[in-house]
Amino acid sequence: MLRAEDNRFLTASGAGTGMGELLRRFWMPVLLSAELPEADGLPKKIVVMGEELLAFRDSRGVVGVIDQYCPHRGANLWLGRNEECGIRCVYHGWKFDTDGRCVDMPTSYPDLNAKDLIRIKSYPVREWGDMIWAYMGPAGEVPELPALEMALVPASHRYVSKKWQDCNWVQAMEGSIDTAHFTFAHLSFEKQENEILDIKKHFVNPIARMNVDHMRWIAEDPRPVIKINPHDAGLTIAGGRLTGGDNIYWRIAQFLMPVHAYAPSAMPGENIFGQSFVPVTDTNCWIYTYAWNPERPLTQAERDGYDHGNGVISEVDENYVPLRNKANDYLIDRKLQKTKSYTGIKGVSEQDAAVQDSQGPIADRSREHLGPTDLGILHLRPRAAAGAAPTASRASGPLRRALRRLRDAQGQGPARRHGRALRRRDRLCRAAANRGGGVKLGAQASPSFRGASKARTRNLEIPGLVLRTIPE
């Protein structure tokens, strides 16, 4: 539970807000490269953290991200003509280059050089991992690009898309590192193997290689023990489930500051999924979705499969709006819900979107009742917000190094080595039951929101698990 003012702090991304200023210290994906496919092509209106901007690719192929409105008398530059290294306002002909310089002002006398006095808002831009990134923070404090592995591998090894979502970006990101919800949001209520396989066929793309045992363990243990490992670049969040034997099945998600998360789904050798959550306004967001394999190019079959949705990747229309979305109730099938799945909604990504959107345009965290499986969420919030704020720009060095090393992973470790964590989980669950559902976690588990920069958690080791690293 958060105080209402903390919830506002966490979820507001506009210029001048605390979180908005933090986010502006980092490079942010603002478009897919594929959305500006050609030099002098169509410009694109974009809204990023409440700012109305225009993106265009000039005659050299360089992308500019500038104010959407002409500084002369406010005409929308989206109407403009993208010509000879600049976009020309079609009202009176002022023209701007990708750096925001006014390079032509036909309404003024040339010898006055009035154009030299005019500059439009523009942000530094990079293309990285098939996405267009903008830096919207203070000039002169531009950080390094995040060394996300998906951008470091050859283009043939990755697939990149995006999806629209009708809710605040923070609750979508919380969902991405909440490994406990899989049991209900994504699975069948039948636990027999054939039913699980059937659900796998219906709800997970058949090319996904999710092991049947993994599905069963997720189905049979809705109460994963959560372990948290904070690091310079964010958080590692591990959810351990009992396997019926001596092992715990760990699903491990990564939160990477400030807006990136890796899904806890990949075993060694498998494709890895990630997402970047970018606020449009405070009540909707673009989620950049990607899959990559560090060891080999993706196959055409994999790409075709991703085009129709898989894991965190949605099946989207030409505007990147998911085909099953809030406006059509995610095409929920109530009959299927009676007979097979809890949600009755097709697609892991769409199931996620449905429950996250349903929390409201901005989830009211002052009314929630967190429990033991929400430990990752508890740690994410301060890490995402106050904990990072004072050091955002200075963090770029460690951030880069840590991002390079971290990936999602899964593994199994012996259960007996987690006895204490399991006992703690059961204690908390009993406490929750006694209190009628909600449970107040102790100070150690719940760093104070405002004091997050000082919050320290034990560096929890997960035996049997080795986070794979990328060679330097």
Ligand code: FES
């Ligand atoms: S409003 Fe753009 S040139 Fe006049």
Ligand SMILES: [Fe+2]
């Ligand atoms: Fe999910």
